[in-house]
Amino acid sequence: MHRRRLLGMLAGCACGTSLAPRLLGGALRAQDAIDFAMPGGEPAVGLAPARFGEPLPGGEILCRLCPRECRIADMARGYCGVRENRRGEFFTLVHGRVCSLHADPIEKKPFFHFLPGTDALSLATPGCNLACRFCQNWQISQFRPEQVPTRAASPEALLRAARDQGAPTLAYTYSEPTIFYEYMRDIAAYTAPRGIRNVVVSNGYIQERPLRELAPHLSAYKVDLKAFTEEFYARQCNAELAPVLATLETLKSIGLWMEIVVLVIPTLNDDEASNQAMFRWIRATLGPEVPLHLTRFHPTYKILNLPRTPVPTLERLHALARAEGLHYVYIGNAPGHPTESTYCPGCGARVIERYGYVIGAIALDAGRCRGCGHPIPGVWS
Ligand code: SF4
Structure with missing residues (x-):
């Protein structure tokens, strides 16, 4: 069996970018997560x-x-x-030192139209420029560098580690890569010419100039679009929506491959009106072919009083997004749901079969549906 497929089966479920699946459930402390990821690390700054x-x-x-x-x-x-x-x-203060380093399925980021079935060596430093009350990785994102064990990791060492793991991709993820911009840029500039893809998993809270300077070293960008109202961003993230939309527009103009994730939280951002406005904006501004992941919320961090997102809620929004003309809409964190797979907009055939992180049959030839030849956008080779 493909090593990547076995890993997916062991992981058991798709849970976004959270560290939790690697920790076998249960309540976690920051130290648990770091010990699992980086045994032997120590709190230190990388100046x-x-x-x-x-x-x-x-x-x-x-x-x-x-x-x-x-x-x-x-x-x-x-x-x-x-x-x-x-x-x-x-x-x-976070240059050259990582607090988390895992070989993850690329589907866990999630990227569904990017080298399916491969691994991404995924890394993070402490810190974030948002303060989301539902953060899945608050144990590292909401702490200072001196509070989180880290280890030195040079671009050369990360290149070797990716090759040793058989991972064609480095992913900047878990916390917010924007805040370790210089480190990320140095790694990507070193590894990209040596055959490693570099992808960013981000909240999209970055200014245009740094984004444009970084983009030539990257192969893909995933943006968490946390909701489509300024009120949600202000109350739940202490941030603003408009800069995130500007980042998505910049990515579109650059032509970098991108996917969007929306974490659907009961009562906070699951209403039809704001989501319909979001879907229409995506279609009109970014086009119908941007993959959209509607993922299931699990109670965590400061939002422990709300339930998991009901699957019918996700299905209702999925139908709405499809009705608004988006071609590739996925329900995430619901392993086994049929919308995890990719279907050809031309003939309806399933072109990538998924169960959680497990990849089944792939019916693509050079990025086209094997049945009808319709092009499926993405990075396939
Ligand atoms: S403006 Fe600079 S210092 Fe302030 S949160 Fe953003 S990255 Fe950090």
Whole structure:
């Protein structure tokens, strides 16, 4: 059996990008997750010059990496907790050190139209520029570098590790890759010319200039579109929706392969009106062929009072998205659901069979449906 397919069966269920499936369920502490991922790590910062900082009068630095545009006083840090003003010089504190390193199925990111059945060596550093109340990886995203065990990992070492694992892809994921931008950029610039694909799993909270500078080193970008109202972003993430939509438009103009994930949370973002507006925006702005993953919420972090998303809710939104003209809509975190598979828009044939992370038959020839020849967009080879 294909090693990747066996891994999928052992994992048992699809749970987005959470670390949880690797930890066999149960309540987790940050230390558990890190120990599993990185035995022997120790809390430490990885100091390196940070980019996109502009000096301001009075010694402050304005950070233009993400839309928050923090004004950072001397010896203070930005909102993400990993970018620091030291006597007028701007530093990142998470360069060259990882807190998580796993070989994951690419479907777990999730990417469904990107080298199906392969693994992505997936890495993270502590920190995030959002504060989502439903974060699946809050044990690393909501902590400072000094609080999370990490280990040194150079681009050369990560290239060797990916090759050793038989993983054609490096994925920046779990926390928010934007906040370890310089590290991610150095790794991608080193590994991409050596045959490794680099993909980003992001909240989309990044400014246009850094995104455009990073994109030539990348093969794909996944954006969590957390809802389609400013109210949700303000209340649940302490952020704004508009910059995320701007990022999606930039990715479209660049032509980088992208997929979108929406975590559907009961009562918070599962209403028909806002989702219909979202689906229409995606179709009109990005086109009908962008894969859309509607994933099932599980109670976690600060939202423990709401139930799992009922599957009929996801099915209702799935039908709505299809009715609005989106071709590739998937229900996630519901292993065995027929919408996990990819179907040809031309003839309706199943062209990629999935069960959780397990890949079955693939009926594609050079990116086209084997039955009718309809092109299926994605990165297939
Ligand atoms: S990357 Fe961090 S420091 Fe820079 S603007 Fe965003 S939250 Fe602030």
